[in-house]
Amino acid sequence: MKTHSPQNERIKRAYFIYLAEAKGFKASLAEQTSVRTKDRLSKATLYATLTALKRFFIWLAGQPGYKSKISHSDAEYFNLSAKETRIAKAHRDARVPTLEQIRHVIRTMPAGTEIERRDRALIALTIPTGARD
Numbered sequence: 001m002k003t004h005s006p007q008n009e010r011i012k013r014a015y016f017i018y019l020a021e022a023k024g025f026k027a028s029l030a031e032q033t034s035v036r037t038k039d040r041l042s043k044a045t046l047y048a049t050l051t052a053l054k055r056f057f058i059w060l061a062g063q064p065g066y067k068s069k070i071s072h073s074d075a076e077y078f079n080l081s082a083k084e085t086r087i088a089k090a091h092r093d094a095r096v097p098t099l100e101q102i103r104h105v106i107r108t109m110p111a112g113t114e115i116e117r118r119d120r121a122l123i124a125l126t127i128p129t130g131a132r133d
Contacts, residue, residue, distance in 0.1 A: 022077040026050070047080055047088035054078035102127055 057075040
């Protein structure tokens, strides 16, 4: 009795190549830096980018002229690991200024012109209304 099948070995090899290529793309994306912060891209940015690419490839796989070239399984290259997905989708409390910080801003704002007084009034309005950006 055979202990292994050459056909199964070829299938496993093709799967391992598939995984290696998918990880290579994601690794190169993760190495990129943000233009604004100069830090590496956050997990949330990676997740959003890969999700957009995945949706595009799923759409493209159904378009005439691409159906025979791209399959829906090709979109699976654009998945993060479960751990990275949890990190990317984690809820983070937004930082909001304290009441004293808002009062300090209002006290230090110029009030010489009508526009400056208007700006000051708008900031002061955030205290009783709790309005946020």
